[in-house]
Amino acid sequence: MHDLPNKIAILYSDAKREYFPTEQQFISEIEGKQRSDEIGKILETMGVDVKLLPGNSSLSEALKAYSPDLVINLVDSVYGKEYLSASTSAILELLNIQYTGTGMLGQAINSNKFLTKNLLEQYGITTPKYQLISEENEPIDHVLDYPLMVKLNEVHGSVAIDEDSVCLDEKSLRKKIQGLIRTYKQPLLLEEFIVGREITVIVFEGVHTKVYAAEKIFKKSEDSKYKIVTFDDNWNDDFDTITYVKYELPINIKDNIKEAFQVLKMEDYAKFDIRLDESGRHHIIDCNTNPTLGQKDHAAIGSITHLYGISFNELLIRLITANYKKDFYDK
Numbered sequence: 001m002h003d004l005p006n007k008i009a010i011l012y013s014d015a016k017r018e019y020f021p022t023e024q025q026f027i028s029e030i031e032g033k034q035r036s037d038e039i040g041k042i043l044e045t046m047g048v049d050v051k052l053l054p055g056n057s058s059l060s061e062a063l064k065a066y067s068p069d070l071v072i073n074l075v076d077s078v079y080g081k082e083y084l085s086a087s088t089s090a091i092l093e094l095l096n097i098q099y100t101g102t103g104m105l106g107q108a109i110n111s112n113k114f115l116t117k118n119l120l121e122q123y124g125i126t127t128p129k130y131q132l133i134s135e136e137n138e139p140i141d142h143v144l145d146y147p148l149m150v151k152l153n154e155v156h157g158s159v160a161i162d163e164d165s166v167c168l169d170e171k172s173l174r175k176k177i178q179g180l181i182r183t184y185k186q187p188l189l190l191e192e193f194i195v196g197r198e199i200t201v202i203v204f205e206g207v208h209t210k211v212y213a214a215e216k217i218f219k220k221s222e223d224s225k226y227k228i229v230t231f232d233d234n235w236n237d238d239f240d241t242i243t244y245v246k247y248e249l250p251i252n253i254k255d256n257i258k259e260a261f262q263v264l265k266m267e268d269y270a271k272f273d274i275r276l277d278e279s280g281r282h283h284i285i286d287c288n289t290n291p292t293l294g295q296k297d298h299a300a301i302g303s304i305t306h307l308y309g310i311s312f313n314e315l316l317i318r319l320i321t322a323n324y325k326k327d328f329y330d331k
Contacts, residue, residue, distance in 0.1 A: 004317070005069035005324050007049045011088060012036040012074050014054035019080030021184055024231055028157035029077055031235075035294045036074055042313060055088045063095055070324050071099035076290055082154055083111035085290070100323050102289035106265035110289040113153050113189045116264060120284060123263050125256050127284045128192040128275070136178050140170065140190070147193040149228075150176045154186050156288055158234040166193050166226050194275035194283050198227065199247050201272040202291075202304050203261050204315075206322050211254050214244035214304040229273075244300070246307050253282045260284065268319060269293075271300060 015029035033052075040050040053062045055075035063071070071092055078084035086107035092099045102110070109115055114132040121127060131141045132153065140148075147166050150173065152159060160180055167173035173190075180188055202212045218227045219241050233241040249257070257272055264270075264287060271291035275283045292299040295312040302312045 003324070004043075004046060004048055004320060007051070007066065007068045008043055008070050008072060008320070009063065009066055009068035010036045010040055010050060010052050010072045010074060011055050011059070012052060013076045013078070013085075014056040015077070015080075019077075022159075024235075025080070025155060025157075025159045025184075027235055028155075028159050028231075029080070031292070032074055032076055035292060035299070038295070038298075039072065039074075039293065039316065042316060046317075055085070059088065060091050060095065063091070063097060068097065070320060071097055072293075072320075073099045073101045074290065074293060076156075082156065083108060085111065098323055100268050100319050102265065102267045102270070106267060106289050109264055110266075110287060111154055113151065113286075114187070116287055117189075117191075119263055120260055120287075123259060125260050125263070125284060126281060128194055130192070131190045132187050133177060133181075133190055134187045136174075136181055140173065144190060145192055146173075147195075148173055149191045149193045150180065151189045151191065152180065152184055152186060153189045155184070156286070158229050158231045160184065160231065161228065162230050162232075163225050163228075165230075166228065191285065193226070194277050194285070195226075196278055197276040198229070199249070199274040199276055199282070200244065200300050200304060201249065201257055201274060202301050203257060203266070203270045203272065204305075204318070205261070205266075205268050206318060209258055209261065211249065211257055212304050212308050212310075213247045213249045214307055215247040217243045217245060219243070244303050244307060250282075256282075256284075260287065264289070268322065269301065 013029050013032040017026050020026040036052050040052055043050050051066050055078055075085050075088040078087055086104045089104040089107055117127050117130050129144055147168050149166050167176055198216045200214055204210045266289050271288040272284055273286040275285050291301055295302040296306040305315055
């Protein structure tokens with residue numbers, strides 16, 4: 001038997017269509033309620049009293065009324081803004097409630113991909129060359145080599161990523177920049193595209209920080225130009241476009257990932273995406289403090305840890321027991 005809390009609150013993003021500029025971004029956030037429901041049902045079978053609460057302006061009062069022993073924080077955005085997810089951690093800290101996941105500082109850092117890459121670079125951790133673009137006609141840094149990948153700077157979940165996100169020349173790049181800035185009203189990250197294999201790494205913090213890596217196997221059609229994770233790959237449930245196989249990370253890359261986890265102020269668990277080039281160099285292309293916490297075939301974290309013989313129930317118990325009764329100020 002595990003010494004689990006009596007009462008656990010699960011927080012999820014209060015996603016409403018009007019908060020988001022596109023249906024894509026809304027889809028990437030609304031799924032949080034479903035994964036919260038699934039986790040809640042699992043915990044109830046373990047005898048835990050569970051309450052699901054939306055991360056909105058009523059959260060503070062709702063937490064005071066329920067008075068949970070522990071909170072599982074799955075809030076990715078507030079009012080449609082990922083950088084406001086840090087406010088949820090702030091509320092929990094002000095109320096002195098122990099919770100799972102990364103704290104306020106780490107959440108804020110992770111909502112800015114440019115800042116994230118800059119921190120990695122300062123610590124000598126390999127990431128592709130990049131540039132932040134805030135205006136449509138801003139000059140492209142001459143040190144960047146095509147092809148270039150264009151990403152939203154403040155949004156995760158492969159939102160706005162499609163086959164045209166990898167640009168071979170300035171004409172196609174300018175077209176992509178214009179469309180994204182006008183639609184999403186936020187800066188963009190340009191990044192040198194690394195041709196090669198893609199690795200996903202799950203970091204799980206406990207007594208010892210564990211690193212689980214798997215290579216993405218893409219089931220792309222023949223007319224697909226690149227092996228990248230598009231929005232459809234991530235969110236289209238009608239067909240399976242990505243599977244995983246175990247990947248043995250070199251020791252030095254494992255150490256780099258653990259260092260990145262610390263540098264970026266991550267806590268409990270996180271996901272890193274890596275491109276492996278033809279010369280064998282590993283480049284971190286994305287980091288996520290709050291990856292989808294879901295079961296095998298529904299989330300990378302569940303699929304990859306399953307390859308290592310860890311069930312999702314076991315993962316949940318580890319996460320909860322690592323935080324339950326921990327000194328709050330250890331967070």
